[in-house]
Amino acid sequence: EDQVTQSPEALRLQEGESSSLNCSYTVSGLRGLFWYRQDPGKGPEFLFTLYSAGEEKEKERLKATLTKKESFLHITAPKPEDSATYLCAVHGFGNEKLTFGTGTRLTIIP
Amino acid sequence: DTAVSQTPKYLVTQMGNDKSIKCEQNLGHDTMYWYKQDSKKFLKIMFSYNNKELIINETVPNRFSPKSPDKAHLNLHINSLELGDSAVYFCASSQKRDQETQYFGPGTRLLVL
Numbered sequence: 001e002d003q004v005t006q007s008p009e010a011l012r013l014q015e016g017e018s019s020s021l022n023c024s025y026t027v028s029g030l031r032g033l034f035w036y037r038q039d040p041g042k043g044p045e046f047l048f049t050l051y052s053a054g055e056e057k058e059k060e061r062l063k064a065t066l067t068k069k070e071s072f073l074h075i076t077a078p079k080p081e082d083s084a085t086y087l088c089a090v091h092g093f094g095n096e097k098l099t100f101g102t103g104t105r106l107t108i109i110p
Numbered sequence: 111d112t113a114v115s116q117t118p119k120y121l122v123t124q125m126g127n128d129k130s131i132k133c134e135q136n137l138g139h140d141t142m143y144w145y146k147q148d149s150k151k152f153l154k155i156m157f158s159y160n161n162k163e164l165i166i167n168e169t170v171p172n173r174f175s176p177k178s179p180d181k182a183h184l185n186l187h188i189n190s191l192e193l194g195d196s197a198v199y200f201c202a203s204s205q206k207r208d209q210e211t212q213y214f215g216p217g218t219r220l221l222v223l
Binding site for chain 1: 114149150152153154158165166168200202207210211212213214215216217221
């Protein structure tokens with residue numbers, strides 16, 4: 001069965017303080033790894049899909065990277081509006097569904 | 111324009127009642143999903159329909175029954191509500207069955223008293 005573990009559970013950063021969120025996964029074969037952002041009281045918002053080790057994608061202050069065992073979401077010079085819960089999910093071959101991690105709750109302090 | 115919409119946004123009800131949640135997507139997607147998010151923010155798939163055909167049916171009490179009248183709509187009916195059903199329920203859609211990028215609705219917050 002596919003498994004996803006995200007760390008840390010919560011992260012508080014000063015505005016401008018760069019850091020990384022981790023997503024470790026176990027799948028029989030990776031079809032795709034997804035990053036979502038979820039604001040309080042809202043549904044998850046799609047950020048990135050990564051398909052193969054070595055792939056990187058960027059959007060504003062966010063960059064997602066992928067290895068064979070984990071993915072990192074790097075946040076560069078974050079702003080308070082980047083505060084949210086970031087969810088990681090995997091889709092394995094032979095599986096119809098996405099498996100989500102429990103997320104990292106990120107707080108950026110002005 | 112809302113891509114994936116759900117009604118109601120909030121639902122407060124007594125144990126034992128029956129309730130329904132509705133979902134509509136205007137993205138022209140073929141596949142729709144129901145997820146449950148518990149208090150620890152864990153998102154777990156419940157059901158998925160592809161062109162009105164049930165393709166995912168996770169281990170969910172049979173008090174939960176999904177219905178897809180057409181590929182743009184997916185409803186969730188819950189019978190005999192229990193305290194443990196309190197959660198946020200999200201609807202999502204994807205373009206095709208094998209198109210992994212899923213787009214989520216705003217959620218329905220269900221509280222069973």
